[in-house]
Amino acid sequence: MSKIYFQGTFGAYSHLAALSIFKDAEIIPCKTFDECFLKASKDDNSKIIIPESNRITGNIGIEYLIFKYRLNIYSEYFQKIEHNLLGLPGTKISDIKDVYSHGQALSQCSKFIKSHHLVEHVRADTAGSAEMVSKTKDKKKAAIASSLSAKTYNLEIIKKNIENEKGNLTRFLIMGKNISQPEFGNKKYITSFLFKLKSKPAALYQSLGGFAINGVNLTKLQSYPEKNTFDSFFFLCDLDGHIEDTKVQKSLEELGLHCQDFHVLGVFEADKIREK
Numbered sequence: 275m276s277k278i279y280f281q282g283t284f285g286a287y288s289h290l291a292a293l294s295i296f297k298d299a300e301i302i303p304c305k306t307f308d309e310c311f312l313k314a315s316k317d318d319n320s321k322i323i324i325p326e327s328n329r330i331t332g333n334i335g336i337e338y339l340i341f342k343y344r345l346n347i348y349s350e351y352f353q354k355i356e357h358n359l360l361g362l363p364g365t366k367i368s369d370i371k372d373v374y375s376h377g378q379a380l381s382q383c384s385k386f387i388k389s390h391h392l393v394e395h396v397r398a399d400t401a402g403s404a405e406m407v408s409k410t411k412d413k414k415k416a417a418i419a420s421s422l423s424a425k426t427y428n429l430e431i432i433k434k435n436i437e438n439e440k441g442n443l444t445r446f447l448i449m450g451k452n453i454s455q456p457e458f459g460n461k462k463y464i465t466s467f468l469f470k471l472k473s474k475p476a477a478l479y480q481s482l483g484g485f486a487i488n489g490v491n492l493t494k495l496q497s498y499p500e501k502n503t504f505d506s507f508f509f510l511c512d513l514d515g516h517i518e519d520t521k522v523q524k525s526l527e528e529l530g531l532h533c534q535d536f537h538v539l540g541v542f543e544a545d546k547i548r549e550k
Contacts, residue, residue, distance in 0.1 A: 276321065277299065277320040278299045278300065279304050279323075280301065280322065281304050283303050285420060287420055287444060288323055291353040293422075295448065317451070320451075323446050323448050325353075328444045329443045330439060331381065344537055345451060346450060346451070352443045352444070353446055357418050358432075360416060361429060363428070366432070371393060373387060373394055374395045382442065403417035403419060464512050466538075467526070467537060468510050468539060469529060469537070470509070470536075471509075471532055481529050488525040492513050496510050496511075508535070514544075
């Protein structure tokens with residue numbers, strides 16, 4: 275049986291996403307993102323499911339691990355994020371004084387929190403907050419987490435969907451050590467790669483010319499400082515298309531002329547949700 279690692283505790287949104295994709299795998303929690311990447315880099319028979327960005331709050335901050343471990347990306351998955359207020363069974367909203375959750379979840383539910391005059395407490399993750407509330411047996415405390423967390427820790431959903439904006443999604447990447455990519459067919463693909471440029475003036479401007487000339491659409495281009503420096507950057511990039519498509523190959527060849535480091539992270543089908 276293959277192993278799927280996720281960061282957090284059972285009931286986390288990553289756990290929810292893993293259950294949606296992997297019906298027969300062993301799903302295992304890790305304390306940190308680093309631990310997830312490390313486990314997958316040592317074991318051919320495992321994969322990781324990692325949140326990469328959120329539609330509302332942006333990047334999750336795992337780019338340095340993508341750069342460090344260079345695992346292959348097999349697919350992307352968009353998980354609907356629906357935040358719920360969870361408390362001990364029988365708790366009323368008027369009983370609650372303190373609310374616990376991950377910083378992003380708290381900010382995504384700020385209107386609800388303010389309107390009920392709750393005191394926020396930032397914790398490492400949503401499901402861990404739910405677990406803590408279930409252990410304290412204190413009706414004054416509540417967590418913001420998934421409905422799966424409520425089931426996992428025997429909590430009651432006191433109020434469903436308390437997020438400020440509906441339709442929030444988190445993009446997850448499924449990654450692992452083995453390289454695998456779909457055959458080039460009549461589907462929408464994404465090619466994901468990282469690169470580091472040679473140090474010269476206007477290097478980025480010149481390196482991206484090939485994409486414009488060949489009509490290749492870049493859907494993501496982000497820069498990150500390398501290893502605690504602010505003068506050496508690497509870039510993470512997604513483009514629309516399969517690496518075997520001639521125009522994609524030509525534009526990547528052009529980019530390669532300007533790079534001192536270039537690495538393809540994966541080729542995978544675009545999630546259907548992108549078309550909506």
